[in-house]
Amino acid sequence: MERVLTKGNLTPSKDTANPKLHRSVKVRNSQWPLHLSLWVYVIVILFPLLWLLLSSFKTNREITVNTWAFPSKFNFDNYKAAWQSAHIGEYAFNSLYVTVAACLLTILLSAATAFALSRMKYKVLSKRIYGLILMGLLVPPGALFIPLYRLVNDLHLYDTHQALILVYCTYALPITIFILHAFMQSVPSELEEAGIMDGLSAAGLFVRVIIPVSMPALVTVFILAFIGNWNEYILSQLLVTTESLRTLPTGMATFNDGYRTNFASLSAAVIISIIPVLLVYMFLQRQIIDGMTAGSVKG
Numbered sequence: 001m002e003r004v005l006t007k008g009n010l011t012p013s014k015d016t017a018n019p020k021l022h023r024s025v026k027v028r029n030s031q032w033p034l035h036l037s038l039w040v041y042v043i044v045i046l047f048p049l050l051w052l053l054l055s056s057f058k059t060n061r062e063i064t065v066n067t068w069a070f071p072s073k074f075n076f077d078n079y080k081a082a083w084q085s086a087h088i089g090e091y092a093f094n095s096l097y098v099t100v101a102a103c104l105l106t107i108l109l110s111a112a113t114a115f116a117l118s119r120m121k122y123k124v125l126s127k128r129i130y131g132l133i134l135m136g137l138l139v140p141p142g143a144l145f146i147p148l149y150r151l152v153n154d155l156h157l158y159d160t161h162q163a164l165i166l167v168y169c170t171y172a173l174p175i176t177i178f179i180l181h182a183f184m185q186s187v188p189s190e191l192e193e194a195g196i197m198d199g200l201s202a203a204g205l206f207v208r209v210i211i212p213v214s215m216p217a218l219v220t221v222f223i224l225a226f227i228g229n230w231n232e233y234i235l236s237q238l239l240v241t242t243e244s245l246r247t248l249p250t251g252m253a254t255f256n257d258g259y260r261t262n263f264a265s266l267s268a269a270v271i272i273s274i275i276p277v278l279l280v281y282m283f284l285q286r287q288i289i290d291g292m293t294a295g296s297v298k299g
Helices: 019-030 032-055 060-065 077-084 088-119 123-137 141-154 161-185 189-197 202-213 215-231 234-239 248-258 263-294
Strands: none
Touching (some): 077 088, 088 123, 088 161, 088 248, 088 263, 161 234, 202 215, 215 263, 234 248, 248 263
């Protein structure tokens, strides 16, 4: 006996009853190649770091014989040797001093410049000056090495930390001004008008209104400049020759030349140099993202 189809037993399936759920399942199923590609990318990026970390606990013989194996025991003697014998602690202090000083000077100059270009009422002049500053982003860094060397030498700043601080600041200014200018343009003008009504001058508006509001962008440019300055090698090698003034990247290169076969201690030295930047980025990565996107929407 055939079953009679009535209106009551013609119930749609769950997928057809909920088209949004059906669509989300299709989208999820279509994204697995992207997720797989991202996982492969992460593994490729992190594998050298993991290998370097494991090598820092090995002996030189283990690195040579069992290159890809885990260390037989986790030995911290390599870190002790790198810190004491290779003067990694002294190089790290030099890098910290130069990096922080250059970052603070960069933020001071770029914030003041971005404020003047974005909030002062000289539109034509501001656009021209802003365009000239952005031209600095188009110049290859290597094209300026020889002029910078001659300029630093003529100013009697060669082989000093002051030379590195000024040069690092100069290289960071265009991109820093670009980020802060975009952010400050999104600051509501009502805040400035309220400050003017309270009797604030231009300097007062900058210090008491613009700087506090722009703190997310300031944190972002500080972190980006910190990471770039901490890892910089070529300019430090070019402008500083005294052993006691070397920064961490150039100091490790000298350490490698002096101990060609001591790959274990060199691996430990590299891990030590990575730790500060890794910690800064781990704890402040949200501020980086917020600062980069904060000025993208006005209002």
